[in-house]
Amino acid sequence: MGSEQNSRIKSLMPTGLLGRSLLILMTPMLLLQIVTVLIFFERHWDTVARQLSRGLAGDVAYVIDYLGEYPDKEHYVWLQHSARAHMQLDIAFEPDEILEEQTTEPPLGLVSEELFVALTERVQRPFYFNLDLDNRRLEIRVQFKEGVISIVAPRKRLYSSTTYIFFMWIAGSALILYGVAVIFMRNQVRPIRRLAKAADQFGRGVNVGDFKPEGAAEVRMAASSFMSMRDRIVRHLSQRTALLAGVSHDLRTPLTRMKLELAMQQSSPGIDALKQDVIDMERMVDAYLAFARGEEGEKAELTDIGKLLTDQVGEALRDGQQIDLHIEDSLEMDLRPQSLRRCVSNIMSNAGRYANNLSVRAGRRGQDYEIVFDDDGPGIPADKREEVFKPFFRLEESRNQATGGVGLGMTIARDSARGHGGEVHLEDAPGGGLRVRLVLPIGH
Incomplete structure (x- = not known):
């Protein structure tokens, strides 16, 4: 179970040097920001929310105490004007009303919890509050003997703008830091990619003199x-x-x-x-x-593989071989044409020595260009297929050149394929005989 989890985690990790370097750089930064945000929520926002809730609850308690002390209409009108002007509170008295619902338990949310605690401590009357009256206001309703008093206040009395500024600062600075890290790391990785490309080109015979x-x-x-x-x-x-x-x-x-x-x-x-x-x-x-x-x-040059195959098959047909050529789609690639000609010629010559008919098919297969040779000969045993690529190895054990050749044909073919970054595979042909699959990578 543990190995499966490890393999799953590894599959999610970036494989390139750029991705891993950015992960190494950004993970500590991300952890630091998470810790900073947690500390902010634990200390700063908690403190600010508590102080704002107590301030609003204190104003509500003052309004209730004042109305309890001076219930006449003149004092009520004066309190409405004064509360609106100095405390940003809109007061409305609803006579003979009863609270249909009361807030008896702290709702979810830090601000709601702090306001519930503050109102419970200062008001000491049945109350109900709604923090989502609309986008800009909240409402607090308090039960009196004569009715219900409704106090509407701006939402900014409970929510500090520093919270949003802090989050914007964290997000903005993170984006800037990540952007700078990506730019610098790409500049550091680019020479490594150029070196890898130069090594690959040199392995395929492409000139890298300007490196x-x-x-x-x-x-x-x-x-x-x-x-x-x-x-x-x-x-x-x-x-x-x-x-x-x-x-x-x-x-x-x-x-x-x-x-x-x-x-x-x-x-x-x-x-x-x-x-x-x-x-x-x-x-x-x-x-x-x-x-x-x-x-x-031999220098690599832009070569039409379809034309090269057509020419080689034409020469083999003139020598008496029976070959069926099918090119699904031709392609121009940077290759050493003479080397590839030797590779194709040796494969077809081996097939002509042991088989009566040969089928050649060529076309794209994903990121590779494949040339498949299927013959109707006796084939090669599975345990001998790797041996035939060794220099001077021959399945026909006599040294007769007419029956077995020198023993270098498949060796030269594989060397040529690998020199182009490809490979030669030996398999069973669908109709019996041997299948030789020449794979050349595209896009190097």
Whole structure:
């Protein structure tokens, strides 16, 4: 039960740095304001309400005592005039009337309770009061022997304007403080977001050369470390690619000489086998170099995925594959087109090696763009699907290049997808065979 409550509370908490920072800043301020308001209600408003209620009850007691002492008409007229002029009270006498209802228990509300206590102490007669006579007035009715006296007073005799001023001050200052906090925290979070965006772009091969450290000292330090890491990675990849390119060139030279020597030899079973071995060696050298090079040197550019798929499927159709292409909606994204071409080509080549028919569907799926390849081949066992992404792993255990390839196709495909921030998933196709789902995130 406790873990469920904790998970529910965590789900309500903000997940972003800006939201959490504002929560950390505003929670103490909000608690301080709550404590201040409680103290105000407990002390200030209680004191003010008590004093105002006693003052009004004292004026009512004076009017009642005066009428009890001087019940004649002349004194009554003088009291009406004097009470209206000096105490803001309107007095009306209702002869032979009886109070239909009396206030015998304190009503709910701080002001009502204080007025009930004050009238009970000073008037000592049956009374009834209505604080909501209208928007500006209240009424107090007191029972006499000869009838009922009605006293109407302004509501401001019981309610202090300082209460509303205090609440307006609290609310206004809170809004100003919260607004300033939001502005400052957004300025502090912005460099972190820029750093995260730059790291994501660099991971997808987008040029981030204009990135400059900014913000707090810790954020600048992280940005500087990121730039140093970026330079080291770029330098390492350049050196690796140059080394492999040199090795490839050095290997191609003796392979070319071997091909020339073999071409000059008379055809025989041994010579033909050597020729095939040289061709396989060239194919392996090209595959190894493509795997090691990855996306090195290729810059991201705005690419129409629909057109790219159409071109790749067209090449596969010319090579004899049976492919059904359906593009639900095309999309232009910042991609490395050659890298994505290698990814799509390797997936379709694997399908063409083991299946007779291939279906390719592409379209938006929420925040991603998905390309789904469904074939009718034998598929891949569930416990081997992660293994096929390892370099040089082949389900076909022989080293025959004609039947199993080099074992780098799916490795290159996943590296390319992850280089674009996406992923390659292997699943069961609905009609049997293998489903390869290429996911590319949109909006990075």
